[in-house]
Amino acid sequence: MRSGDPELSRLVERVQSARAGHIALDIQGGGSKHFYAELPRGEPLDMRPLAGISSYEPSELVVTARAGTTLAELEAVLAERGQCLAFEPPRWAPGCTVGGMIAAGLSGPSRASAGAVRDFTLGLTLLNGYGEVLTFGGQVMKNVAGYDVSRLVTGSWGVLGAICEVSIKVLPMRPAVATLGFSLDESTALARLLTWGARPLPLHASAWLDGRLTVRLAGASAAVEQAGKELCAAVPGGELLGPQAASQWWDSIRDQHHPFFALTAAERARGECLWRLSVPSTSPPLALAGRQLIEWGGALRWWRTEAPAAVMRAAAADAGGHATLVRAAEKRAGAFAPLGASAMRIHRGLKAAFDPAGIFNPGRLYAGL
């Protein structure tokens, strides 16, 4: 990142004066994730002017982009060279940015097989609460020099600083893709996913909703074809979906424009919420009221429910995971699962280490951070 960049200098000045005046800053990209996490507060710090792909070398499998670059632009540039973001980050609105993708740390349908955003974050430049522009990690695949700040910042919801630029590992697109559909109840679908997951099959994504399991295979064409035939034959009624229908389906899950994820004003008013439960894939069906969509081979369970927060949090914790309140009329119960005392102490220490004046996205992750 060039230190003389006028946009960067402007941001540094904003941060320095915010620090001096104890002014909260709400770091903003495309604003597509405003509804997620706790309510944003503070003066907007618009990262979008800091945009553009700084370097891209397909043979190095690395792209470096500034925070305000739109995901649409980044993915288009990668697609021209037959490469992609293997973790399929959600695109909840057209203007969503690379900085927001890293700050939110959310991954899409392929997460269980391909890895999460943080697995592909190689390095980043961070503007911390001292107004310092710092670079951690780099553009190479293997790097253990110093603590892994890049991955710590990934998914931090901006509480440690403003992401200015990031280097991401990219991968070639899979040569062949096929989507299969099966009619299976929840427990049978979960059992099938576990059995298939323990075998060397080119499983790439899965989604179960309303008694229907869809599975995406991706990899070498011969392997996808072979596995497709085998899995279709293993479950009566198993069928291959057409490519267009399949791609629309996966986009609707990845980008959450499937109606399952939307709550009307009336539904919110009567207390219906959207919950994200991240649990071990081996967790049996959760005995909860509401409607469910399961991803990641059983490890991610979305619930639309009016059940109280305590019930949802306990169900996730009992299973060995955690529950996030994603959409709701209000989030008094906290968007994220509460932390233990030791973990919270480390979080507070990290906040103080990066942003001692507490100016960046205060309260967006947890109260007091």
Add this chain to the structure above:
Amino acid sequence: MRAIASQADFLTALARILPAGAILARREDTAPYECDGLTAYRESPLCVVLPDTRAQIEAILKLCHAQGVPIVARGAGTGLSGGALPHPRGVSLSLAKFNRILKVDPLGCTAVVESGVRNLAISEAAAQFGLYYAPDPSSQLACTIGGNVAENAGGVHCLKYGLTVHNVLGVTGFMANGESIEFGSAALDAAGLDLLSTVVGSEGMLAIATEVTVRLIPLPQVARCIMASYADVESAGAAVASIIASGIIPAGLELMDKRMTAAAEAFVQAGYDLEAAAILLCESDGTEIEVEEEIGRMIAVLRESGATQIEVSTSEVQRLRFWSGRKNAFPASGGISPDYMCMDSTIPRKRLAQMLRAIEGMEQKYGLGCVNVFHAGDGNLHPLILYDASDPEQRRRCELFGADILETSVRMGGTVTGEHGVGVEKLNSMCVQFSGAEREQFMRLKAAFDPAGLLNPGKVIPSLQRCAEYGKMHVHHGMLPFPELPRF
């Protein structure tokens, strides 16, 4: 040290926690713990403790915390950067007795193991279920998962399957003050900041791991390895970039130069082409049909990039023989030189040939030989500088040679350590890679986990004073002080 009365009092207090035999304090007993795999650095600890319960670890940490005694965690001691080098006033905490595999879950494809379990033992326990643990550092027979977590260890197959950080779901252990803590979970993510990613690769500076939950993956049906010879290192380096550019992610992609090949061949008789200037090992794994298709594509790219000879393994025995030389590269180097120093920087792949040429120049400049083995697919270099440690002059030149390689790597857009860690060995080079503000940020991060600074003090992050002195030394040796390095 704050309240401690004397070493004797401290040992008496330890004896209330641990049985006799689990505390080593006499010089002759602590001697085996004086160094790790980086034998050039040695230090005698205050004592070595070998607890075998979590309650004992908790009590040891609380005692040390109360008395201000440093703690240096230690697995098998195979680390190559001095990360487990004892502290002269500290306790070396061996996790050797934490060697139980607690659970293998064949359905969820995970295993929960104690931190002293050997890397290879995990895969051996998982094999009956058709699963294995992917990261495979060359020392996998001996090194422990706790050490792998500390160093974010890689291996020859991490190009396709990732490093330790990509294959660990959770770490359970203790903070410096003896508080129990859990990072990550059995799910694919955890609430809050990603502390797990921060702890992995933190070289024992942030917490002590006692249990690790790892991800297991299905054993591939078949793996085959191509051995390709090249008449010059440039075409071998270019072949590596071409393979990746063609959209293939090999299961392993390694490069050895001529002298390394000769040393390895003499050591294990792997069947290497001794005439080649460089050889590549390029592996494909998966189902029979996938591997056949991919091997075909690999051979085409390797031929086009000028391979003079290509051999494909036709049996598992032959495949393992191809790899045996590579996996024994370090001991083989011990056979051709009294001592060697292994470097570990990473550079963009396209710079491989340029780096090999630069190293040739350095051999002349420092008057020492160097053999090269690279995790070429990741751009991770392991040049082995050959020297005689009993000769102080050679040792001095060796250190300068090593620093030159690391700093050249940083100038090429790389990093001073890819998988071995900073430890004590690369402290000076950290001054070159990171600015003062970045190093201070690292120190504040460390303090968030370990405010008293008792875990592995003096490692990983150099003090500002040390960097200032190193800057002056550079000028003294007539090298550039690098005031304005390109950042990346």
